[in-house]
Amino acid sequence: MATAISLSHLGSVMRGVRSVDQVGVEERAAGLAKRSIKKASKLWALDLAIRCIDLTTLEGADTPGKVTALCAKGVRPQPGDPSIPSVGAICVYPSLVATAVAHLRGSGVKVASVATAFPSGQSFTSIKVAETREALAAGADELDMVIDRGAFLSGDYQKVYDEIGSVKEACGSAHLKVILETGELGTYDNVRRASILAMAAGADFIKTSTGKITPAATLPVSLVMMECIRDFSRETGKQIGFKPAGGIRTSKQAIAYLVVLYETLGPDWMTPERFRLGASSLLNDILMQIEKERSGAYQSADYFSVD
Amino acid sequence: MAIAKRPSTEMGQRLFEYAAAPEATDHLKIADSYALFVGGRFVEPHSRRRFATVNPATEETLSEVAEADETDVDRAVTAAADAFRSWSRLSGAKRARYIFRLSRLMQERARELAVLETMDGGKPIKESRDVDVPLAAAHFFYYAGWADKLEWAFPNRRPRPLGVAAQVIPWNFPLLMLAWKIAPALAAGNTVVLKPAETTPLSALAFADICQQADLPPGVVNIVTGAGSTGAAVVGHPGVGKVAFTGSTEVGKQIQRATAGSGKHLTLELGGKAANIVFEDAPLDQAIEGIVNGIYFNQGHVCCAGSRLLVQESIVEPLLAKLKSRLGTLRVGDPLDKNTDVGAINSRAQLEKIEGLVNSGIEEGAEIYQPECRLPERGYWFRPTIFTNVAQSYRIAREEIFGPVLSVLTFRTPDEAVEKANNTPYGLSAGVWTDKGSRILWLVERMRAGVVWANTFNRFDPTSPFGGYKESGFGREGGLHGLAAYVELS
Numbered sequence: 001m002a003t004a005i006s007l008s009h010l011g012s013v014m015r016g017v018r019s020v021d022q023v024g025v026e027e028r029a030a031g032l033a034k035r036s037i038k039k040a041s042k043l044w045a046l047d048l049a050i051r052c053i054d055l056t057t058l059e060g061a062d063t064p065g066k067v068t069a070l071c072a073k074g075v076r077p078q079p080g081d082p083s084i085p086s087v088g089a090i091c092v093y094p095s096l097v098a099t100a101v102a103h104l105r106g107s108g109v110k111v112a113s114v115a116t117a118f119p120s121g122q123s124f125t126s127i128k129v130a131e132t133r134e135a136l137a138a139g140a141d142e143l144d145m146v147i148d149r150g151a152f153l154s155g156d157y158q159k160v161y162d163e164i165g166s167v168k169e170a171c172g173s174a175h176l177k178v179i180l181e182t183g184e185l186g187t188y189d190n191v192r193r194a195s196i197l198a199m200a201a202g203a204d205f206i207k208t209s210t211g212k213i214t215p216a217a218t219l220p221v222s223l224v225m226m227e228c229i230r231d232f233s234r235e236t237g238k239q240i241g242f243k244p245a246g247g248i249r250t251s252k253q254a255i256a257y258l259v260v261l262y263e264t265l266g267p268d269w270m271t272p273e274r275f276r277l278g279a280s281s282l283l284n285d286i287l288m289q290i291e292k293e294r295s296g297a298y299q300s301a302d303y304f305s306v307d
Numbered sequence: 308m309a310i311a312k313r314p315s316t317e318m319g320q321r322l323f324e325y326a327a328a329p330e331a332t333d334h335l336k337i338a339d340s341y342a343l344f345v346g347g348r349f350v351e352p353h354s355r356r357r358f359a360t361v362n363p364a365t366e367e368t369l370s371e372v373a374e375a376d377e378t379d380v381d382r383a384v385t386a387a388a389d390a391f392r393s394w395s396r397l398s399g400a401k402r403a404r405y406i407f408r409l410s411r412l413m414q415e416r417a418r419e420l421a422v423l424e425t426m427d428g429g430k431p432i433k434e435s436r437d438v439d440v441p442l443a444a445a446h447f448f449y450y451a452g453w454a455d456k457l458e459w460a461f462p463n464r465r466p467r468p469l470g471v472a473a474q475v476i477p478w479n480f481p482l483l484m485l486a487w488k489i490a491p492a493l494a495a496g497n498t499v500v501l502k503p504a505e506t507t508p509l510s511a512l513a514f515a516d517i518c519q520q521a522d523l524p525p526g527v528v529n530i531v532t533g534a535g536s537t538g539a540a541v542v543g544h545p546g547v548g549k550v551a552f553t554g555s556t557e558v559g560k561q562i563q564r565a566t567a568g569s570g571k572h573l574t575l576e577l578g579g580k581a582a583n584i585v586f587e588d589a590p591l592d593q594a595i596e597g598i599v600n601g602i603y604f605n606q607g608h609v610c611c612a613g614s615r616l617l618v619q620e621s622i623v624e625p626l627l628a629k630l631k632s633r634l635g636t637l638r639v640g641d642p643l644d645k646n647t648d649v650g651a652i653n654s655r656a657q658l659e660k661i662e663g664l665v666n667s668g669i670e671e672g673a674e675i676y677q678p679e680c681r682l683p684e685r686g687y688w689f690r691p692t693i694f695t696n697v698a699q700s701y702r703i704a705r706e707e708i709f710g711p712v713l714s715v716l717t718f719r720t721p722d723e724a725v726e727k728a729n730n731t732p733y734g735l736s737a738g739v740w741t742d743k744g745s746r747i748l749w750l751v752e753r754m755r756a757g758v759v760w761a762n763t764f765n766r767f768d769p770t771s772p773f774g775g776y777k778e779s780g781f782g783r784e785g786g787l788h789g790l791a792a793y794v795e796l797s
Contacts, residue, residue: 019742021762024593034433036328036645045323227592234628262323263636270323 014157017196020188020224029219032263033256042255043293046286047085048270049254050077054112054243054278056091058119058211064099067092071103073307078287087283088272089142093118094135101139112177113140116167119181119210121146125163132170142175143167146210147194149184157197164201177205177243177276180225183215188224195228205241211278216246219256226264239268245278251289254282325638328645330432335422337509340371343379343532344515346386347525353378358534360508363429364642364651364686372508375531380500380540383529387471387498388546390526395468395496399455406451406493408521413444416517420510424482425642427509429651429687430605432643442767443486446785449769450490453790457495460787466794468496469572470548475538475562476511477554478504478653479608479709484553485511487784489528495793497549498527502541504554505534506654539565547571549793553610556707556733556778574782574792576610576774578707579735581756582728583613583764586721587621589740593762595629598713601738601764603637603649603691607711608657610779611736613764615704616715617724623717627695634678634691641683649711652687661689661710668694668703673714699727707733721746725753734776738764757783 037045055074057066071090078084089110090100100111113135117123132143145167151159168176178198182191198206206225209216222244229240242265244257254277261269269275284304292298340357342349354376359368375383394402413420417440424435457466472492476484481503492499503511515530531537535558542550542562549572552562556577566573583601585594601613618626642650652658669675677690689710697704697714704714718724728737737756739747747761757774760766767773772788774780782792 019588019590021590021593024590024596024762028593028596034437034645035325037325038328039326041324041326258323267322 010157010161011155014193014197017189017193020192022188025188025223026220029223029260032223032260033219035256035259037255037259039293043290045255045258046251046290046293049251049258049277049286050283051085051088052272052275052277053087053283054089054091054245054276055087055283056211056245056278056280058091058093058114062093062096064096067096067099068103069307071100071109073283073305074109075104075107077283078304084287084290088276091144091278094131094138094140097135097138097140110141111139112142112144113138114144114146114210116145118144118146119212121148122150125166128163129166129170132167136171136174140174142177143171144177144179144207146179146181147198149181152185152190152194152197157193161197161201164198164203168202175204176202177207177241178203179207179210179245181210181213182208182217182221183213188220191221191224192228195225196232199228199232199238199240203240205243205276207243207245207278209244209246209278211246214247217244217248217278219260222257223260223264226261230265239274241274241276242269243276243278248277248279249281249285251282251286254286325646327641329641330422330425330436330643330645332422332426332643335419335426337370337423341373341508341512341532343373343375343383344512344518344528344530345379345383346389346529347519347523349515350382352376353382358505360427360506361654362426363506363653364683366685366687369427370509372512372532375502375533375537375540377540380531380537380544383500383531384471384473384544384546386526387500387529390524391468391470391498394498394524394527397496399457402493402496403451403454405521405523406447406454406490409517409523410444410447410451412517412520413440413447413514416513417441417444420482420513422643423513424507424510425650428478428481428507429642429653431647431650432645433647434605439480439483442769443482446483446486446769447490450494450790453491454494457790457794460790461794461796464796466495466796469793469795470497471546472497472499472549472551472793473541473544473547474499474501474551475541475554476501476503478507479605479610481507482510482514485514487553487789488551491784491789492549492793493527495790497793498529500529500531500541500547502531502533502538505532508532542566545569549573551782551792552576559780572792572795574774574784575780576782576784577735577778577780578733579610579612579775579779580615580705580707580731580733581611581613581736581738582615582617582731583738584617584718584724584728584740584750585619585622585626586724586739586741586743586746587619588742589622590742590762591622591626591629594740595626595633597738597740597762597764598630599633599637602713603711604765606649606652606689608653608709609765610707611758611765611773612709613736613738614708614713615728616713617727618715618717619724620717620719627715630693631676631678634676634693637678637680637691639680639682639688639691649691652689652710655687657709658687658689661708661712664703664706664708664710665692665712668697668701668712668714671698671701671703673697673701673703699730705731721750725750729753729755732778735774735779736760
């Protein structure tokens, strides 16, 4: 693919990426989080949030049984209520892709697999590429890779760039989400650099976090990444997707992300094609809030299945 | 309630329409008419005259307010002078107790004050709720702390209060300007006659109610409502020892002439035409927010507004592209809606002034940009506006517009930025956006402005002094400097 930056000067280009003012970006994010989303617009946002969820389980203890249950939940989050849509995707480890594929066939729900020595990324490029190929061969539609933070923090941008490129090549037409693991990058300047690097190297989505370390996704980090997507789109015409992941548990948080998305990237991004929420426990809170908006009263948590 | 149906297709409703989220007003009681607050009581005006105060977002009359004449003002000054004898002798700790109480009551009644401020003045509720009212309470809290520490505030000097302080405040931040004026005056042992602006008297009258609730001794705070002639009577009264005015440079000059030779202490906080300077290495997305906050905050009704944007030529294009698209996301409309970013213009007269200056900009050859937005049918509104191709000599680059209108100029070198920024009769504030710390310090040394914000704009704190150079006035408010304006040192 055509890249936005010259490979021969990658290092100096990355160091020349425009800076981010920490106080300013946090203030802006806090301001947007205060938007008051009510009634019909709240229901609309919650419906979109469900369709954008990458319903995720990434535990050492995951079993086919657990993944089967999660798939059922993702396809029909609230049995008996057809107005509740399916989630965007089910996100699992590579070894469980086949199980998910079997249970999601024909449902429209995508299967996403993490890969590339998730979550640390500390392995050999050849193994990362091989893992990617295996996950896709097992039927994954989307692939969530991690960047090599060690290489990034030591300034070896070329290695990070090349690795993303190799994985992208292995992906073919499958959607590639590139996890920056912003909680390990330390500064918003680095988040900005990593975002631009990942997009230039071929990411279809950029994603905040693995969910394995804190802080995971935050609103200001997401704002910085969305601003990069906006700049990238302006310069190249390519509309890269965004996925915050980790620590998003409540409807209120989900709506705050949608507000920042709307006011930063605009209506074109208000679709599962360009926005996903990586979450495991968010879905039930959304279901409860929808029920509350409709009936005017909160229902017992026992009415919502725990999967 | 109706259940919103899910959009049938992906391309269905993609616009995120925020449903109306109006702040409740049912907790607020606005009387049909208000009297003057003199000697701790609400008294009918000698003038027997009243004038209407209007909600600029609906053009509906909110209340009728007394118009004080010279006799009314004389009564208020007499009440303040009587109260001064005991208030100035009260121990600092006891004065502090009253001022702390005022602060706490403002916090307790924050919601009421915020709604009142928004209805009477047209500013978005998110600003009155998150900025005006909390900052006003913080000012009282801060100066309450100084009341019993005056001898530490001015070491080896003997600070004495000045007597009755005549204070005239503007309509852009009614409650906050009241706090800037009253809090340090009371802490230092002065008593006060305050005249709020004629378009925004209601929060000051609510504050009068708070004074009663706090059992503040009668006459320590007196509030006389009225227009220019009332203000002239207040500052011209011979019983006044100190005059503090915030408002236009034109009126400030009249006041300075009127008080010359009278022995009255005077501080003036007047107009501004602040430069907001963006260098090519600035954090651009945050600079955009700073520019927006600098000029569209409170509809640009801000004396320190960043109304002249000075952009380094190498980044004009991306900056303007970003700024224009950001303007499209500003939500203009009902000030009581919690999602509103830009509210109503304060009065018809102000709207006409803004329109006049904007027309002059078009005639002089500047290029105007305004985003698409639907304005309410009633009320006073003005679209957020950007002027490009502005020459330093145009009226829109020289005169204070006091509205949501930004003039964009360019520069090539830091020296040119400083020269252009200082090339104004005003000198209240300035902003600088750069990633380079040394450049910030270099520039601050050369700016003829009372406050210079670096990588931020319109940020206020009770501990930080605020005031102008040149025709933006003299004297400082806030911090220790603000206290010094209310004492005589011997």
